[in-house]
Amino acid sequence: MLTVKDLFVKVDSADGGKEILKGINLEVNAGEVHAIMGPNGSGKSTLANVIAGKDGYEVTGGSVTMDGMDLLDMSPEERAREGVFLAFQYPVEIPGVSNATFLKTALNEIRKHKGLEELDAMNFLKFMREKMKVVGIDEKLINRPVNQGFSGGEKKRNEIFQLQMLQPKLAVLDETDSGLDIDALKIVSNGVNLFRNKDNAVVVVTHYQRLLDYIVPDFVHVLVNGRIVKSGGKELALELEEKGYDWVINPETEAAAV
Amino acid sequence: MSTDLSNVEELAISDYKYGFETDIEMDVVPKGLSEETIRIISSKKNEPEWMLEWRLKAYRHWLTIKHEDQPHWANISYPAVDFQDIIYYAAPKKKIELKSLDEVDPELLKTFEKLGISLQEQKRLAGVAVDAVFDSVSVTTTFKEELSKLGIIFCSMSEAIQNHPELVKKYIGSVVPYTDNFYAALNSAVFSDGSFCYIPKGVRCPMELSTYFRINTSGTGQFERTLLIADEGGYVSYLEGCTAPMRDENQLHAAVVELIAMDDATIKYSTVQNWYPGDKEGNGGIYNFVTKRGACRGNNSKITWTQVETGSAITWKYPSCILQGDNSIGEFYSVAVTNNHQQADTGTKMIHLGKNTRSTIVSKGISAGKSNNSYRGLVRVHKNADNARNFTQCDSLLIGDRCGAHTFPYIEVSNESAKVEHEATTSKIGEDQLFYLRQRGIAQEDAINLIVNGYCKDVFRELPMEFAVEAQKLLSISLEGSVG
Numbered sequence: 016m017l018t019v020k021d022l023f024v025k026v027d028s029a030d031g032g033k034e035i036l037k038g039i040n041l042e043v044n045a046g047e048v049h050a051i052m053g054p055n056g057s058g059k060s061t062l063a064n065v066i067a068g069k070d071g072y073e074v075t076g077g078s079v080t081m082d083g084m085d086l087l088d089m090s091p092e093e094r095a096r097e098g099v100f101l102a103f104q105y106p107v108e109i110p111g112v113s114n115a116t117f118l119k120t121a122l123n124e125i126r127k128h129k130g131l132e133e134l135d136a137m138n139f140l141k142f143m144r145e146k147m148k149v150v151g152i153d154e155k156l157i158n159r160p161v162n163q164g165f166s167g168g169e170k171k172r173n174e175i176f177q178l179q180m181l182q183p184k185l186a187v188l189d190e191t192d193s194g195l196d197i198d199a200l201k202i203v204s205n206g207v208n209l210f211r212n213k214d215n216a217v218v219v220v221t222h223y224q225r226l227l228d229y230i231v232p233d234f235v236h237v238l239v240n241g242r243i244v245k246s247g248g249k250e251l252a253l254e255l256e257e258k259g260y261d262w263v264i265n266p267e268t269e270a271a272a273v
Numbered sequence: 274m275s276t277d278l279s280n281v282e283e284l285a286i287s288d289y290k291y292g293f294e295t296d297i298e299m300d301v302v303p304k305g306l307s308e309e310t311i312r313i314i315s316s317k318k319n320e321p322e323w324m325l326e327w328r329l330k331a332y333r334h335w336l337t338i339k340h341e342d343q344p345h346w347a348n349i350s351y352p353a354v355d356f357q358d359i360i361y362y363a364a365p366k367k368k369i370e371l372k373s374l375d376e377v378d379p380e381l382l383k384t385f386e387k388l389g390i391s392l393q394e395q396k397r398l399a400g401v402a403v404d405a406v407f408d409s410v411s412v413t414t415t416f417k418e419e420l421s422k423l424g425i426i427f428c429s430m431s432e433a434i435q436n437h438p439e440l441v442k443k444y445i446g447s448v449v450p451y452t453d454n455f456y457a458a459l460n461s462a463v464f465s466d467g468s469f470c471y472i473p474k475g476v477r478c479p480m481e482l483s484t485y486f487r488i489n490t491s492g493t494g495q496f497e498r499t500l501l502i503a504d505e506g507g508y509v510s511y512l513e514g515c516t517a518p519m520r521d522e523n524q525l526h527a528a529v530v531e532l533i534a535m536d537d538a539t540i541k542y543s544t545v546q547n548w549y550p551g552d553k554e555g556n557g558g559i560y561n562f563v564t565k566r567g568a569c570r571g572n573n574s575k576i577t578w579t580q581v582e583t584g585s586a587i588t589w590k591y592p593s594c595i596l597q598g599d600n601s602i603g604e605f606y607s608v609a610v611t612n613n614h615q616q617a618d619t620g621t622k623m624i625h626l627g628k629n630t631r632s633t634i635v636s637k638g639i640s641a642g643k644s645n646n647s648y649r650g651l652v653r654v655h656k657n658a659d660n661a662r663n664f665t666q667c668d669s670l671l672i673g674d675r676c677g678a679h680t681f682p683y684i685e686v687s688n689e690s691a692k693v694e695h696e697a698t699t700s701k702i703g704e705d706q707l708f709y710l711r712q713r714g715i716a717q718e719d720a721i722n723l724i725v726n727g728y729c730k731d732v733f734r735e736l737p738m739e740f741a742v743e744a745q746k747l748l749s750i751s752l753e754g755s756v757g
Contacts, residue, residue, distance in 0.1 A: 067712050068711075068712075069708050069712075070704060070708065071704075090711070090717075091708060091711040091712050092711045092712075092714050092715060092716050092717070094712075095711065095712050095713055095714035096714045099712075100712075101712050103709065103712075106709070107703070107705045107706050107708075107709040108706075109706055109709070109710070109723070109724060109727055110727055110728060111726070111727025111728050111729070111730040111731075112723055112724065112726070112727035116723075117710070117713070117723070118713075120715055120719070120723065121710075121713035121714050121715055124713075124714040124715055124716070124719075125714045128714070160727065177713065181713065181714070
């Protein structure tokens, strides 16, 4: 479904920019969950942002495609309508715009793009109520302005609620576990697990293995300094947890020390 | 990648949708201002002697105000206006009184249709009585009969002068005297027409009263005069909406609006202003120098000003409340949008004179392009105004990085029991906000629209429903390329 080929990315800045991603290769198929792990500053969020089309990055080489479509050639909204979803690390507040209005607008844009009829208020409400149960989100959060006055946990839960509402093809979760207590983590993970099916795919970007106890990945990739230095199955995450990132960063020193 | 904030600004620049001129035979008084001009205007309107005398007094007063004493404190700049280069009166030629829409010049009806305000439609949509002012003279008035059953007078100012001289004489200039300021004096001397409304004691006006103003005929300064009186226990909600055709040269518009609320009376005055703002380089556009003031004369009276200002090259306007009666309430809700080279200096004055008077000010400024948007407000609590309360919320939103937002709040309190609160914020439409919405499938211009509408929500909900919808549309037209 998602193919990242030899991707080089610089961050935009006046002094020419720093290279963040240095040749990323990633193949995610339908029905799979991939975890991208790595220390702070390794480029995890950059990868997530470039897939979604955020400004401020320059792609200097390589490609990102979804089902053969060149994502890099598409605007963020086109990507979203084709089924790319980014669960934000820091969800943004939109004062005065209710969560419900925001989601109805978004959902109908996506439905229009797919050639489906737009949902009217009644049908939207019905659909939303179903999804609210899945994520255990409170009705009062729905009527509040988007993310305004939400706690950290509520914001993250709201992201997963949106994931459930919009049912994308590819979900990229950027540090969704940060700031969550264990109960919230379980609820959020449950929302993601219920989303998973053979036709969609999930990319989980995380610093800690904790989340992967609940969202069990099929593949784990370790991103260090802009490169994927190691890939493996779910057991790789546990190994990382035990040995730390130094183990993959400097295998030689590790070996020498033994 | 694909976009940056300068693209946002590009989107924010849109063409004026209402640029057209109607070809109707006009009755025009030659350019220039003199006692003779005023006599012609007054006689064309067949006015009584006292009205002419009042106009002439105002004119003589205006002559004593030096041009350099024109209001100059506003945060705006523009070339000096040549008052001898203005046509002070233009009326569509009509001989017969019109009884129904069928008798109205089809050209005129077409104009209204282009504006999206078909009178036929308005007639069918019961609940809105329309007094359509086309240039200077009212052309048609609907629902008048229904209103007159309740004793409500709703007509053009010219008709009021003919038919209800005692009311006009009593109240005109009682809130905004001709000595008030340069433009109030000018307006008093040459005002062409406007609306008049009187709500008798204990009557609640059952429908929203609405007037559409329009400026036509090249170089016509339009000087409307509006007077609304709600007698004891009366209630009225009045809507004023404006659009003007495309113009090259600047047009002066200096209206005066006076509201009077007696004991237990309530007046809601809502405005949507969308006059031609000039082109993208800042050429042309309307100068909108308006004096709007309401007097809460009676106890427990209430006046609410709600305005959505998206048009005009320069807007200079401070709808104010004089809270004279005890327990009276003044409210001001404003959205002012400036784009390209537009300048706006707008706000309100809340003058607390009575006891237990309360005022609320909510001002939302939005600046885009190279525009400048200022809030200027005065809250004055007089020494006898025990327990006065004021709450002011004053927010500015910037789109792009070449526009300006300014706030000039003045607070003068002479009574220790007063409580005055002022909150102010300035924010920018963040790229983060835009990206968040776009990542959910919402196009950039729709995202801006959503953010701006959310920002203005506190004001829009004060507008009557149909007006709120129109206001939202106007905002998208003013700020977006794709819609316009």
